[in-house]
Structures are given as structure tokens and as C-alpha cells.
Amino acid sequence: MNLTKQQLLETQGGAITASLFNAIVQGFKFIFELGQTVGSAISRTINRNFC
Numbered sequence: 001m002n003l004t005k006q007q008l009l010e011t012q013g014g015a016i017t018a019s020l021f022n023a024i025v026q027g028f029k030f031i032f033e034l035g036q037t038v039g040s041a042i043s044r045t046i047n048r049n050f051c
Contacts, residue, residue: 044050
């Protein structure tokens with residue numbers, strides 16, 4: 001399939017690739033784990049339970 005110059009200029013992409021999806025999932029995992037760590041630190045500080 002050959003496209004003309006005009007068709008090439010008007011072509012728009014936007015498919016979600018596996019690598020983009022993986023990066024988004026990894027970002028959410030990082031934020032979730034960060035929240036768990038901060039919450040655990042706050043809980044240990046309030047309860048004065050350090051080990």
C-alpha cells in the first residue's frame with residue numbers, strides 16, 4: 001500500500017503500545033508502594049513502634 005504525500009501528512013497515530021501500557025502500570029505501582037511506605041512510617045511513628 002502506497003500513500004500519497006498528502007495522506008502521509010494527514011496520518012495520525014495514537015495506538016496504546018505494550019511498552020506505553022507497561023510504563024503506566026509501573027508508574028501506578030510505584031505510587032501505590034510509595035503510599036504504603038509513607039503510611040507505614042506514619043503509623044510506626046504514631047504508635048512508637050520502631051524495630
